[in-house]
Amino acid sequence: MNRRGFVVAASAALFCRARPAWSGEGRVATVVGTTAVVCKLARAVLPAGVQLVQILPTGFDPERFTPRPGDLPLMASGDLLLRAGAGFDDWAMTLARRVQRADLAASSIDLSKNVPLLEVKGRAVEASDGHAHGAANPHWWLDPVNAKSAVASIAAAILATDPTREGELSSRLDSFNAALDGALLRWSAALAPYANRPVLAYHNSFPYLARRFRLDIAATVEAREGVSPGPARLAEIASIARTRNVRLLLVEQADPGELTPALTRAASLIPVPLPSNGETEGDSYVAMMDALVTRLADAFAKSDEILRQGGDALP
Amino acid sequence: MIALALPVLLALALLVPIHAALGLHVLRRRVVFADLALAQLAALGATAAVAAGHAPGELATQVWAFLAASSGAVLLTLAPRLGATVGREAMVGIAYVVATAATVLVVDGAPQGAEHVKRVLVGDLLSVSLDSLPRTAILYAAIGTALALFHRKLRAPDRSLALELGFYLGFAAVVTSSVAMAGVLVVFSLLIMPAVAGLLLARRFAVAFAIALAAGSIASVAGVAAAFTVDRPLGASLVLALAATVVLAIMLRAVRGVAKLRLVWLSGYALAAALATASAWWLVAPSADQPLAPLVARWSGAFLSDAERNAQDDSRATERKWLDQLAQLDARERAARTDGAPLDDEMLRRIASFQRSYAEMARGERFVVETLTATARERARWPIGLTGLFAATLIGVAVYAARRRPLGVSSSNSSERLDSIVPPSCSTSTMVTARR
């Protein structure tokens, strides 16, 4: 065998070994999802018999990810890669190439591609680092309507590889959309009394939520994503909180923010940790948003209670 | 602002004295990085406690942290008895990396996720609350009193095992509490830098302690003031302020033995050398980053034609305009969330595509600005580079000449020279007359 023939044979062997889950005829047997939210969305339409693996464990901050050895075989086993996109989980592409699966990276489904993105800044150097929000604001799944289009993208991707599953896919898609529409009415009703009520956010992760439910985010504590603010910024935030009579500080459960304790004291704010990256029991997206909306509505109710009892309940 | 600054200053008032005193002992024992190792061990204990289900602020968590740090204290006590070939610094290093690695493993296994746990362990002075201070004050006062009582014995060359263990346990307790309050970086700086400043300027313990105390206090106030006025992260500002006291101490010590005039010469030569290097760099690679550029921006800008300069100003303004428009679209979307009808998805998509093209156009303008700046520097290559070299040579020669003929004694010098010129002629004349 000449040298070139050997190289071809060796890489073919590598290629075959790298995709053991491949079950012929281009069918998808294993779907790899980057984050907990992506996997919750995928579960809504995944046909029976398709395996779903999640790379980033639930509860870990997706914007500070370091892969572990166990992630390599997980990624290598996939037939389809789903990612949140908008710069949030570009590490998945690197990881796929790392396990000789450039094909997986190239065919990966960017769930944000049909979503109307907010705060678009164009292509930026920092776009590869999710927390820099270099391309656009990547926290799009906090708007339930965007979840619909993401789930539709997943269904379309699976359908493309296996047209025989059309009936199953469309019935699951319909039932997800119906469940979501019902839930959306419920969530809108729960948050309607608090529309236009000013709140603060630590990290800039809630504009999509705010747009859908008409929340007023008076200010974001982090002026630059992922960088702790200095004292003057803190004082400014505290004064905004006082002048606009803001009571709630929305924080991400996975990363509640270094200076949240200082702010809560300086401006008698109530920190509201929201499971914005899917840190909830259960597998469904609707359950996650249920928990998030309930927690937010409860926090609003609690702050109203404090106001009614005569202002400063917090020292 | 005051409400935010007051707890910070009070916390520093507690931290500075105890760390200055401990720092002097630590420097004497040559275990400079011991506090990093102990802090990391404390972090390991706290992480394990949180992973086991305790809340981060709970007493049980602090006990776990202190117990882990105590194991480090025992190691530090025993290390010098293990033989001279294995230094204490080696043990400190081992303890640090082992604790760090173990923390990573524990954090990774913790169900709550990594960042949350890590954030809780490393404090930030801005987050210090007033009601946590009394407890800290009691702890520091107790350990400070013990240090004062035993301070002679602690500095004796042969110290008992029990005394050493007591010292390191106290050290571990202080570090455990202060790292949770101020973070590793600030605690290390408070421990080492004022003590170094004190020991640079004094040999006696009491004097060195007084200097360390003064250095720590001044740097704390300066660091807090700087962070609050220019709005920079507090920890980093404090570290730099403390480092400035060390630099000041080094300068004071350097000046002490040296004649002032010599210092002037040395700095003159240093200036000449720096200027010569920077100018040579401009000659070699004019379009690279130039250290001289901010000083001669106006001059190098003059090498552009009027049209080019206008184009550059235009591009700057246009870039700002595009970025402003991009931000305005964001603001418009934000306002629409609460006022009137929210923007529909189609509108958002249009906004996004506008924003993408604005960002692209702003980048284009930036490119024009940078290209013209590089062009100007290219053209200014010989004039600025050679002038810089000439100025450096002038400074060097001037310093050299002044050194040969110090200014203060120039008049007497010149008269001396006159004398030296006049006598020979006199003497020759006398010689001549003598021959006659």
Ligand SMILES: [Zn+2]
């Ligand atoms: Zn983010």
